[in-house]
Amino acid sequence: MKYWLLTTEYPPFFGGGISTYCSFTTRMLAANGHQVTVFVPDMSISKDVISESGNIRVIQFAANKTGMQAWLGYDALLSYEFAHTVGEYLKRESRPDIVEVQDYHGIGYYLLMYKHFGYEHFKDLTILTTIHATALLYMKVNKEAVYELPAxxxxxxxxxxxxxxxxxxxxSKYITDQLAADFRLGDKEVTVVPNPIETSASLPDLSFERNNIVFFGKMVYMKGGFHLIEYFKTLWEEGFSHPLKIIGDADFVLHSEGILAKDYIQRKYKKYIRAGLLQLTGKLPFAEAQKHLAKAHVVIIPSLIDNFPYTVLETMQQGKIVLASKQGGQIEVIEDGKDGFLFDHVFPESFFDQLKKILALSDEEARSIGRNAYEKIRDRYNPARIYEHKIQVIDLFLQTTRTPNKTFPYIKHIPVKISPETLTAKSSTKGLLSVVIPYQQAGDHIQRAVESVINSSFKNVEILVVNGLSDTESFKTLQLLELRYPELRVLNSHDATISQMRNFGAAQSKGEFLAFLNADDSVASNYHEKAIRVLQQFDNVHFVGSWTALTGSKKGxxxxxxxxxxxxxxxxxxNSTALVFKLSSFLSTGNDERMKNGMEDWECIVNMSAKGFTGVVLPEALFHQSIRKAKGARKASTNGALFLHTYITQKHQDFYSDHIADLMGILNANGSGLNLKNPTQDNFTGLFSSAFLNKLFIRARSFVAKNYYLKKIALKVIGAKR
Known part of the structure; x- marks a missing residue:
């Protein structure tokens, strides 16, 4: 089997649980004869670096090839670069049997878009996603602003x-239960396959240093370290004399306090640090950390939420006693009192009881529990056993005959509120695309617009130019176009607004599909073909858009x-002026002709979506928009824009009410919708352009993340901005 693995973490470039999983999994697959390729990004290189060992090929790819750093925020850019790089290798190699992607930060987003939209080389991929650490869930536990863009x-x-x-x-089943509501896991078949870990065949040294209590982990809320310190504070105040040793990185931002964890702990628990009761080692090299583990009497894993922490597996395989919370997949690993111990954060007294029980065990009782822990990890989570389970899941999928999926996987399901028989009855020519071009004194610009449609790869097309308020010279241009192109008809609709012209053109259309095009814009040669393919594929997709390449007075x-x-x-x-529709779906709503000052195209999409006629966006620039001064909504005043927003909100207040809690969260975190731009980026404002600042941010991100003092400066800047 040819197996590709996409990850942001892989040794030796990165550490962490995902990195550990990927290392064990690639070796597990390679040992069973599979050809494994790992894709891992690097923003600092300009050319891919490829290394091979046995059946494992590692592609450390340059994650800056597309030139989209100015236009996509960091996470979106990373996902886009993954898809782009995979596409490069798909073009020159045979297709892999499986592409595995991590869930973390949605790196498979654009790859999966390409697949579902039927893009060449991508459409036949089988994509497996392993749930490791959904950042959204963990951000909530870490008290981060989950509604703030771009998070x-x-x-x-x-x-x-x-x-x-x-x-x-x-x-773990635990993580699927936690994700069920926000991630609609009730709609998906999720198979629990534990992570593998390689374990020595020989029993480890079970000796320990009595009352040596250790916590291994990052000092972020979700890992439970702060709760743990509070538990020990209670014990110390009651006369407990044994110290707590914290081994792990504390240079993380506590978002709710606006301070680094290290500074917070040193400030709040100064008394206990000075007394030697609270010991902070910081992040240690692996060998140093292992020395501390070897001496540990008990290792505490106090997660507030966790999936399947390798810290638990690694500690148990060393024959150490683990005291872990019930808030994680560890409850599916540890049998309380036999091969470890469990406590519940809901009942803090359970922590005190369990710790006292562990410290009261005789040396032989402690070693017996350590022996049981080692044997469980060796027998239950070894790569041979996990491989057999995982490959069964993959083989079952590959061997099952499947019909083409006619339903696009929207994040939020909106039921259709109009029965098919009540849609506007209108005869149409199957497979025909009607392109409606409203025309108001656009002069020679329309020539380029029309030619872009004529030159499209989708040839079954009629072009309807709706002429309104054109001067004599412009009218002559239309007459010449009508003579030159048999596909083109000119429809006169004098004294009409843009809304009226679009509706009029749509009503006169003969096609199964409908597209609008401004007279000074144009389309890429394959836009209509790709859009119509998606409309034909999915029953629940009613319109298709794309990214836009800007020309004229503004480039980008x-x-x-x-x-x-x-x-x-x-x-x-x-860009709702550049969409391709199922004509019958558009005619169920049309443009609101009362909206004479702009935003009628946006309101149309809100209106359609409220009725369940939802759409998608192709993630590439297939539409070319000419930017001129005072065009459309850009010339509206702030008051005018607010009026139009209010009109749309009131017209569709039931639809807005369905989402009121989320809407309030986004507004509180980011401000008025009038100021929102690209949700993949930070909502920059000020002297420099968002594109420039985003590009600068992406370049500086990894450097700042590795420097304690730069993090402190960044926190002050963020605090001032807020």
């Missing part, structure tokens, strides 16, 4: 990546994102 959109990427996968695996890109509630109810997430 909110990263969460949306994670949700889609899980819902859109072919095979979904989780190492407009990154459209999926128009799903709640975010798109605050901010138009796509």
């Amino acid at each position: 909110y959109w990263m969460g949306e990427m994670e949700k889609f990546s899980i819902l859109a996968s072919d095979i979904l695996i989780a190492p 890109y407009k990154i459209s994102v999926m128009p799903e509630a709640p975010y798109f109810l605050l901010h138009n997430t796509l």
